[in-house]
Amino acid sequence: MAEQRRLAASVRHAPMMAEVRLVAGIDAGFPRHRSVTRAAVVAMTYPDLAVAERAVAEVPTTMPYIPGLLSFRELPAILEALAQLTAEPDLFLCDGQGIAHPRRVGIATHLGVLLDTPSIGVAKSRLIGTYDEVGAERGDWQPLMDGIERIGTVLRTRQGVKPVFVSPGHCCDHDDAVNWTMRCLSRFRLPEPIRAADRLASNR
DNA sequence: GCGACAG
DNA sequence: ATCTTGTCGC
Numbered sequence: 001m002a003e004q005r006r007l008a009a010s011v012r013h014a015p016m017m018a019e020v021r022l023v024a025g026i027d028a029g030f031p032r033h034r035s036v037t038r039a040a041v042v043a044m045t046y047p048d049l050a051v052a053e054r055a056v057a058e059v060p061t062t063m064p065y066i067p068g069l070l071s072f073r074e075l076p077a078i079l080e081a082l083a084q085l086t087a088e089p090d091l092f093l094c095d096g097q098g099i100a101h102p103r104r105v106g107i108a109t110h111l112g113v114l115l116d117t118p119s120i121g122v123a124k125s126r127l128i129g130t131y132d133e134v135g136a137e138r139g140d141w142q143p144l145m146d147g148i149e150r151i152g153t154v155l156r157t158r159q160g161v162k163p164v165f166v167s168p169g170h171c172c173d174h175d176d177a178v179n180w181t182m183r184c185l186s187r188f189r190l191p192e193p194i195r196a197a198d199r200l201a202s203n204r
Numbered sequence: 205g206c207g208a209c210a211g
Numbered sequence: 212a213t214c215t216t217g218t219c220g221c
Contacts, residue, residue, distance in 0.1 A: 028211075030212055065212070067209035074211075096210045127210045165210080193211065202215090208213050 001068075004105040010113045011104065013168050016091075016176045020046050023184060024089035025193025026111065029076040030061065037061045039077035042193055043089050049184065049192050056200055057081035067127065068102050071110040078111065079119035091172075091180060092119040093193050097127050098167035098177065100144055100152035112170025119134075119169030120177045121152075122194060126165050134141035134163045141178065153178050161189045 024043040029039055036058050043053045057080035063073040074096075097106025098121030105113075106127070112119030129144040131154045138159050143150035144167065152167030153174060168177045184191035189200070 028212085030211090034212075065211060067211090070210055101210080121210085123210050125210065128208090 001103065003007040004110075006115050007105050007110060008103055011029075011099070011109055012171050013038055013099075013173050014171065016118055016172045018090060020090040020180070022046065022052060022087055022089045023049075023091045023093060023180070023193050024085075025093050025195070025197035026078055026097040027194060027197040027201045028077055029203075031203070033059075035061055037074060037077040038201050039074065039081040040197040041078070041081045041085055042196035043085065043198060044184075044196070046192050047183070049186070051196065053085060053087050054196075054200060055081045055084040057084060070096055071105070071107040075110060075114075079114070082115075087112060088117075090118065092108075092117060092169065093180070093184060093191050094119060094121050094169060095123070095194050095198065095201035097121040097123050097165065100127060100129055100146075100150065100165060100167035101173065102128055104151070106167065106169070108167070108169030118171040118176075120172060120180055121165075121167045121169050122181055122191060123165040123167075124162075124190070136160075139182065150174065155181060157181070157185055158187075158189050164189065
């Protein structure tokens with residue numbers, strides 16, 4: 001937690017200005033008894049969303065899952081996979097929270113700060129925060145709040161499915177987080193880069 | 205002391 | 212996250 005408080009001081013949120021040509025999805029899986037962590041990175045061109053490069057890495061699991069400390073469990077494998085990547089993505093989409101975290105350093109933020117690259121957290125469920133019911137249409141959203149502070153957005157990415165929890169990771173703002181999530185969507189609940197990384201990290 | 209709790 | 216059986220919709 002002390003490390004997270006230190007990282008929090010380096011986080012920047014300002015509207016993204018640089019153009020995005022390559023978006024990378026990040027995810028991790030735990031094959032056979034969780035003793036191994038497998039991370040996957042899939043870089044896609046934008047706006048075509050065509051796979052440009054992929055990387056997978058496996059490392060021994062060293063930490064249990066502890067709510068609020070997820071990045072320390074998954075980042076070692078993720079950094080290993082990123083080291084194998086030839087290209088340098090302009091933006092990272094991570095499976096998990098950005099600043100929608102007790103100390104504002106979810107896995108997307110942690111990764112973004114380490115790489116000093118724009119990143120966005122797209123989580124399938126809530127870690128912290130309160131929000132009002134979200135409209136049923138694709139694109140409908142509600143701010144995710146922690147007291148008086150806005151920490152993210154609860155976004156309906158598709159009609160008839162549970163909304164996702166989007167939050168800025170590093171070097172972007174709430175609008176960027178929502179806009180880039182929407183731009184990387186096809187016909188499913190999660191953005192294409194994350195879906196691709198998800199499949200690579202698990203199996204199939 | 206009692207719940208809540210990304211993946 | 213992972214496991215596992217069954218059901219729903221296109």
